[in-house]
Amino acid sequence: MSIRLRLTIYWAAIIGLILVIAGVAVLILFERQQWGALDGALLEEADTAAATISRLGPGAGTDSIVRNLSEERDLGPRRRVRIVSGDRVIADFGDTTSDLPEKRAGHSKAPDRGVRDGARGKLRFALVPFQLGDTSAIFENGVDAGAVRKSIARLRTSLLLILPLILSIAVSGGYLLAGRALVPIIALAGELSRIDPRDLSHRLDAGPVNDEVARLTDAINALLDRVERAANTERRFAADAAHEMRTPLAVLRTGLEVALGRERSPAEYSDAVASALREVVALCTMADQLLTLARLDQEASLERMRLDLGALIREVVEAVEPLVQAKQLTLATAGTGIATVEGNPIHLRRLVINLIDNALKFTPAHGRVEIGLSVRDGSAILRVADSGPGIPPADLPFIFDRFFRGKARDESGNGLGLSLCREIVRLHHGAIAAANRTGGGCEFVVTLPLAPYRDP
Amino acid sequence: MRDGRLLIVEDEADLQKSLRLGLSEDGFTVTCADSAESAERILADQTFDAIVLDLRLPGKDGIDLLRELRAAGNQTPVLALTARGSLDDRVIGLDSGADDYLTKPFAFAELIARLRALLRRHANIAQSTLKIADLEFDTVRRRAARGGRDLGLSPKETILLELLMRNAGQPVTRTMIAEVVWGSAYNDFTNLIEVFVNRLRQKINDGAGDSLIVTVRGVGYSMRTH
Numbered sequence: 001m002s003i004r005l006r007l008t009i010y011w012a013a014i015i016g017l018i019l020v021i022a023g024v025a026v027l028i029l030f031e032r033q034q035w036g037a038l039d040g041a042l043l044e045e046a047d048t049a050a051a052t053i054s055r056l057g058p059g060a061g062t063d064s065i066v067r068n069l070s071e072e073r074d075l076g077p078r079r080r081v082r083i084v085s086g087d088r089v090i091a092d093f094g095d096t097t098s099d100l101p102e103k104r105a106g107h108s109k110a111p112d113r114g115v116r117d118g119a120r121g122k123l124r125f126a127l128v129p130f131q132l133g134d135t136s137a138i139f140e141n142g143v144d145a146g147a148v149r150k151s152i153a154r155l156r157t158s159l160l161l162i163l164p165l166i167l168s169i170a171v172s173g174g175y176l177l178a179g180r181a182l183v184p185i186i187a188l189a190g191e192l193s194r195i196d197p198r199d200l201s202h203r204l205d206a207g208p209v210n211d212e213v214a215r216l217t218d219a220i221n222a223l224l225d226r227v228e229r230a231a232n233t234e235r236r237f238a239a240d241a242a243h244e245m246r247t248p249l250a251v252l253r254t255g256l257e258v259a260l261g262r263e264r265s266p267a268e269y270s271d272a273v274a275s276a277l278r279e280v281v282a283l284c285t286m287a288d289q290l291l292t293l294a295r296l297d298q299e300a301s302l303e304r305m306r307l308d309l310g311a312l313i314r315e316v317v318e319a320v321e322p323l324v325q326a327k328q329l330t331l332a333t334a335g336t337g338i339a340t341v342e343g344n345p346i347h348l349r350r351l352v353i354n355l356i357d358n359a360l361k362f363t364p365a366h367g368r369v370e371i372g373l374s375v376r377d378g379s380a381i382l383r384v385a386d387s388g389p390g391i392p393p394a395d396l397p398f399i400f401d402r403f404f405r406g407k408a409r410d411e412s413g414n415g416l417g418l419s420l421c422r423e424i425v426r427l428h429h430g431a432i433a434a435a436n437r438t439g440g441g442c443e444f445v446v447t448l449p450l451a452p453y454r455d456p
Numbered sequence: 457m458r459d460g461r462l463l464i465v466e467d468e469a470d471l472q473k474s475l476r477l478g479l480s481e482d483g484f485t486v487t488c489a490d491s492a493e494s495a496e497r498i499l500a501d502q503t504f505d506a507i508v509l510d511l512r513l514p515g516k517d518g519i520d521l522l523r524e525l526r527a528a529g530n531q532t533p534v535l536a537l538t539a540r541g542s543l544d545d546r547v548i549g550l551d552s553g554a555d556d557y558l559t560k561p562f563a564f565a566e567l568i569a570r571l572r573a574l575l576r577r578h579a580n581i582a583q584s585t586l587k588i589a590d591l592e593f594d595t596v597r598r599r600a601a602r603g604g605r606d607l608g609l610s611p612k613e614t615i616l617l618e619l620l621m622r623n624a625g626q627p628v629t630r631t632m633i634a635e636v637v638w639g640s641a642y643n644d645f646t647n648l649i650e651v652f653v654n655r656l657r658q659k660i661n662d663g664a665g666d667s668l669i670v671t672v673r674g675v676g677y678s679m680r681t682h
Contacts, residue, residue: 284561295542319638319648326651346543349641361646 004178011174016167023159030155034148035124039115041075042126046141050130053083058133063091069141070094076143080123085137094142099123101140111138118142184213192220200228237402241290244403245283252279289420293402296347296423306451307348309339309380310373316352317371320360327365335373339380342451343428351424354417355384355444362388363441378450379430385443390436399434421446459483460505460575465495465521466537467513475508478564479571492516499525504532506574508567511538511549519552526553533574535567565629565675572626586621589682591660591668593621602660612637613656620669620679629676653677 049069053062062083070081070093080094099118116125124145129138188204195202203224206217259272317333324331341348359369363386372383391399398404400422418434425432430448437443462479466472467490480486487502489495492513511518522534536554538545549557555577556570586593593600598614600607609617615637619628633653634643642648657669668680 280561281563287561319642320645322652322655323645323648326647326655346641353641353645357645 004175004182007178008171008175011178012167012171015170015174019163019167023163027152027156027159031152034152035115038075038124038143038145038148039126042115042124042141042143043113043128045069045072045075046126046128046139049081049141050128050139053132053139054130058090062132063093066091067093076145076147078123078144080140080142082140082142083132083137084140085132085135090132090137098144099142101125101127101142117145122146124148185216188213188217188220195224200224200231237294240402241286245286248279248283248286252276252283255279289417293420293423296420296427303344303346304342305345306340306342306454307345309341309348309382309448310335310337312345312349312352313371313373313382316349316356320356323360324369327360327363327367329360329363329366330368332368332370333372334370339373339375340451341380341428341448343448347424347427351421351446352382354421355382355446358417358444359384359386359388362386364388367441375450380448380450382446382448383443384446385437385441387439387441390440390442391434393436396434396436400432459485461485461503462487462571463495463498463502463504463507464488465490465492465507465513465518466510467491468510475567479568482568484571492518492521495521499530505578506533506535506571508535508537508571509554511536512540519548522549522552522554533578535571535574537562563629565627566631569627569629569632569676573623573628573632576623576626580622586618588621588624588668588679591621593617600660607659609656609659612652613659616652616656617660620677624679625681627672627675627678633676 049065053065056062056065066081066083070079072079078095078098080092080096080098080100082092083090099120099122101116102119111127111129113128114126116127117123118125122144123142125140125142127138127140129136131137184207191204203221204217206214206221255272255275259269264272313333313335317331323329356369356371359371363369367387369387370383370385372381372385374381374383395404400418402419404419422432425446425448428448430446432444432446434442434444459482462484464472464475464479464486466475466488469490472488472490476486476488487498487504489498493515495507495509509518509522511522513521518536518538522536525532525534533555534553535556535558536549537558537560538549539560546557555574558567558570584594584596586595590603591600592602593614595618598611600609600614600617616633619633619636630649631640631643633649634640634645637652653669653671657667660669661667666680670678670680672678
């Protein structure tokens, strides 16, 4: 069901309910007010008459009071006024054929002072018990209540006609308004469906008003930003990778083509094949690393857990102890015991291994490697420093770039190790930086956000 | 044949040809199948010492074949090959019943070393004491001694020694060593394995004549059989 229809139905239900309640309330109040006025007047007349008659006692004076009252026309066109005592009618004046107070079941004793409808529904009676001489009597003051009944009926009819009319108008208005409100959203959907995946630079126009739709538009534009950036990164990655492979492929191709170009000795063939194998192995390694790099995002989202960076570092440090010993390096570790981060254990291990591998690789025998872990401002800070030759300042801005191989680096790397480090750090919402140390050597600093505190 | 009967299930024709050539020249008796269905037919009336199985095959998947074999009680050691090398794929492969797992492209020497290790494992399962010359390793108490003298090896060195001794006479690759001793994340850590093996070598050979651990160029390391 469309939002518009749903909103309109809710609106109709609410308005309908309000109108019904209001209508019923108006009707009840009107009824009460009309009857109240009439009943009040009847009772007052009856009270006064009964009090007077009670003082006078039975006799001609009594009859004339009753008769006078029955000729009053101010409360209604007809009257019937009586005095009864038990079953005996003491006086009865007015329209004696019209109506009598309806009997109430279960009242064998004398009724209380009150108001009653006529048994035939025509008159309205006020009943006042009083003392007439030595008998208890009841003064019945009745009047034709037709006018009141009619005006109440008229009000009821009017309400029954007007309220549905009001409801229809309100619901139609609501339906129209709902439509108007949803127009920008429908327009947004239309614009979005027209965005061509080949031109992700298109952005939606939020319009001048800063309302909820504008917020939605902004959020969508931000998403388009991210999607465009991701698509561009992917494209560049694929292009870079293909490009990088060209060199070893060129070496392969030319080498093999030349070798096959004419008859050669077994030794020459053997050479050519061996050289081809070397290039192929290099390509395999490159493919491996590229795949790891490309797959980083996918796998990372699946396996995140809380882990202690300190423990991870200690594990790697312990594993490389033979190397440290063989090169007689000084390995200085410093740091707080526990730094809990949230991340993928495999990737973080790869990160730590790459950094420490580099540090050990480039530090000459008897050198010094420092590994430090500290915690500050909600971040874990890992520092790996070596006492090797450092990084040529000209290369420093580029060392984390894919495929970057500075002139001074030894060729056992293939330019992807640090790039992988940067991607891993990025995926964990951290940062990595490299700098040359004043005393010689270089230092890598990785910052990773600590995992949110959780009760153990 | 002495070296063992192998079944190769691989649909890529050139790769199958090279594998057949390389493995038979290395001493194995090789039978090839290029689909799970034809492998099933072959396995119906022949047994093998090991199976090299590509997990991605046309028609029925290699993984399904593997699961069915295991479900039917076939315990032949299986070395799985596949181009998919994520950790998840590796875990699935091993969980489905593979004994070892190699991602393509691989070094041929790696394949041979792992195959031989598989066959050896299958053959010499429950030996509590390994002995080569006067080097003895108690696998239960995890203690190595040479000429009666305890060698004082670290836990990792002990693991490596056991690996080499169980595969005495055939090479163990750096990758295999890394996997067993530290975990596969360390298998390309610069020089780590070389240095580590050398240290073990020194501890074992200390004073006692020839080096029992031999470097096999281009492949890895092996322990002499005597």
